[in-house]
Amino acid sequence: MHKPDQTPNQAQPAYVFVSGGVISGIGKGVCAASLALLLKKRGFHVSSIKCENYLNVDSGTINPIEHGDPFLCDDGLEADMDLGTYERFLGDEMGHANFTTMGQIYKTVIDRERSMGYDGEDVEAIPHVSDEIIRRIKEAGVNKDIVIVELGGTAGEYQNMLYYEACRIMKVTMPRKVINVHVSYLPLPHHLGEPKTKPTQMSVTTLMSMGIHPEFLVLRGEVGLDQRRRYILGLRTSIPGENVMVAPDVETIYEVPLLFAQQEFDTKILQQLDLPLHTQDLTDWQALVDNIKSKKEKEITIAVAGKYLSKNKGDFELVDVYNSLIESIKHASWNTKVQIKIKFVSTLEIEEKGAEPLLNDVDAIIVPIGWGKRGAEGKIQAIQYAREHKVPYLGLCYGMQLASIEFARNVVGLKDADTEENAPHTQHKIIHSIPFNPKYQTIKGEGTSMRLGAFDCVLKEGTLAHHIYEKHHAWKKNAEGVLQNGLISERHRHRYEFNNEYRKILEAKGFVISGTSPDDFFVEIIELPKSMHPYFIATQPHPEYKSQPLKPHPLFIELVNAAVDFKERK
Numbered sequence: 001m002h003k004p005d006q007t008p009n010q011a012q013p014a015y016v017f018v019s020g021g022v023i024s025g026i027g028k029g030v031c032a033a034s035l036a037l038l039l040k041k042r043g044f045h046v047s048s049i050k051c052e053n054y055l056n057v058d059s060g061t062i063n064p065i066e067h068g069d070p071f072l073c074d075d076g077l078e079a080d081m082d083l084g085t086y087e088r089f090l091g092d093e094m095g096h097a098n099f100t101t102m103g104q105i106y107k108t109v110i111d112r113e114r115s116m117g118y119d120g121e122d123v124e125a126i127p128h129v130s131d132e133i134i135r136r137i138k139e140a141g142v143n144k145d146i147v148i149v150e151l152g153g154t155a156g157e158y159q160n161m162l163y164y165e166a167c168r169i170m171k172v173t174m175p176r177k178v179i180n181v182h183v184s185y186l187p188l189p190h191h192l193g194e195p196k197t198k199p200t201q202m203s204v205t206t207l208m209s210m211g212i213h214p215e216f217l218v219l220r221g222e223v224g225l226d227q228r229r230r231y232i233l234g235l236r237t238s239i240p241g242e243n244v245m246v247a248p249d250v251e252t253i254y255e256v257p258l259l260f261a262q263q264e265f266d267t268k269i270l271q272q273l274d275l276p277l278h279t280q281d282l283t284d285w286q287a288l289v290d291n292i293k294s295k296k297e298k299e300i301t302i303a304v305a306g307k308y309l310s311k312n313k314g315d316f317e318l319v320d321v322y323n324s325l326i327e328s329i330k331h332a333s334w335n336t337k338v339q340i341k342i343k344f345v346s347t348l349e350i351e352e353k354g355a356e357p358l359l360n361d362v363d364a365i366i367v368p369i370g371w372g373k374r375g376a377e378g379k380i381q382a383i384q385y386a387r388e389h390k391v392p393y394l395g396l397c398y399g400m401q402l403a404s405i406e407f408a409r410n411v412v413g414l415k416d417a418d419t420e421e422n423a424p425h426t427q428h429k430i431i432h433s434i435p436f437n438p439k440y441q442t443i444k445g446e447g448t449s450m451r452l453g454a455f456d457c458v459l460k461e462g463t464l465a466h467h468i469y470e471k472h473h474a475w476k477k478n479a480e481g482v483l484q485n486g487l488i489s490e491r492h493r494h495r496y497e498f499n500n501e502y503r504k505i506l507e508a509k510g511f512v513i514s515g516t517s518p519d520d521f522f523v524e525i526i527e528l529p530k531s532m533h534p535y536f537i538a539t540q541p542h543p544e545y546k547s548q549p550l551k552p553h554p555l556f557i558e559l560v561n562a563a564v565d566f567k568e569r570k
Contacts, residue, residue, distance in 0.1 A: 395538025
């Protein structure tokens with residue numbers, strides 16, 4: 001029988017499984033990240049891993065409307081949004097070791113069977129699939145003290161039962177090293193006027209039917225639960241009342257770690273695991289929350305012009321499709337102490353009504369990630385509006401490619417300029433495909449290659465891009481930790497590239513290529529000179545995936561500053 005690989009020559013880490021009950025989207029990721037932060041602040045080396053149910057090998061092929069914005073990691077992983085939450089709370093880079101899907105697991109087991117890795121055994125869900133799950137969880141714990149394991153989905157779904165079986169096996173084979181935290185929904189029916197615990201009781205019953213008894217409950221809902229009701233709920237679920245935590249709605253998710261600390265959640269977990277209770281300093285996190293909740297003196301409006309907004313109306317619908325972008329804007333807001341209203345504008349609507357009526361009240365425009373022809377012309381119109389009306393502009397990935405096309409069409413005069421993706425037979429392919437090169441690209445599927453993960457970029461002195469990164473000391477560090485002036489590293493997730501045949505043609509009309517790959521093959525950052533526009537910059541990589549609440553990305557900070565200046569001038 002194939003056995004899970006053993007953790008190499010180290011003390012066995014402890015494992016905290018976080019599951020969810022009653023409804024999806026309950027906040028397991030925030031709960032898991034908050035616990036990880038508190039334990040890290042206690043001096044422990046903490047790792048996190050998200051176990052997803054779907055059969056996709058990663059999140060990159062899923063329509064963001066279906067499952068939210070995939071989070072891009074330095075190592076090229078396209079993962080669930082929760083990995084972004086982990087990075088933003090912990091300040092640590094996530095990667096392939098921190099994410100698994102049922103698709104990955106089945107594929108590994110089947111590939112191993114095809115290579116005679118099981119010596120002719122009949123391969124079964126248990127133990128072979130559960131063994132592979134355990135192997136991956138243990139791999140996430142190499143050289144760590146504690147691993148937070150978030151189980152995707154909701155307890156009782158057939159898709160995730162093998163994850164729960166792996167948890168049960170680990171709990172039996174490693175007593176006192178594995179505990180369970182169950183996050184459940186606490187509804188407050190307004191016609192009754194009191195929170196109801198029956199759904200949680202049923203969810204815990206489901207867990208217990210799988211051989212798992214949680215040590216802790218976290219109750220999510222509009223309000224908390226008083227001590228007496230927590231005690232009664234504990235009796236009915238065989239969980240001590242003091243281990244029933246409350247997590248009512250708060251103003252910001254970054255308040256949750258402080259809420260847990262007040263309830264001594266991390267202290268109780270360490271006691272349960274027989275781990276030492278080191279001192280903890282949450283001063284920086286408290287200051288962050290105070291800053292978030294403080295009154296801002298200035299206010300601006302930033303438009304996000306995207307195509308994934310066309311099915312719903314309103315400023316705050318479908319925000320998960322641009323989750324990392326929205327978080328990055330918030331980080332910049334808190335850093336600059338400027339209140340930001342985000343106005344989501346469908347680029348399909350721009351194509352119908354024009355840019356003027358939809359963008360004339362904004363102080364900055366962002367065109368974010370996107371794929372394909374749908375809504376692309378609306379994005380180009382938004383970019384043209386930003387350029388001609390001197391509205392501060394930030395383009396991200398597709399927003400950089402389409403900014404190059406807009407300039408080629410409307411400034412250079414190449415009226416049929418386009419991207420090969422949308423117009424394969426156009427004469428002027430400003431953005432085109434390149435032959436596959438394993439140095440740069442990853443094969444995603446048959447006939448599809450992408451540039452994924454972190455790549456270096458050299459910035460041209462005297463440009464806006466160079467000024468921004470220099471101002472914020474955001475250069476890449478070498479192996480000794482020394483900043484390398486002019487060199488940055490950003491994350492990429494795209495398929496098509498700027499066509500180098502058009503560099504000089506566009507530059508002759510004022511177009512500025514301010515960032516390129518170290519070998520000068522890839523155009524990474526473009527901008528307009530101050531003489532043409534006060535703040536117009538676009539990046540092929542994705543700075544939104546590296547922004548953190550305690551370390552906002554410079555490009556978003558400076559976009560906010562430029563928007564404030566624009567509003568004051570206007």
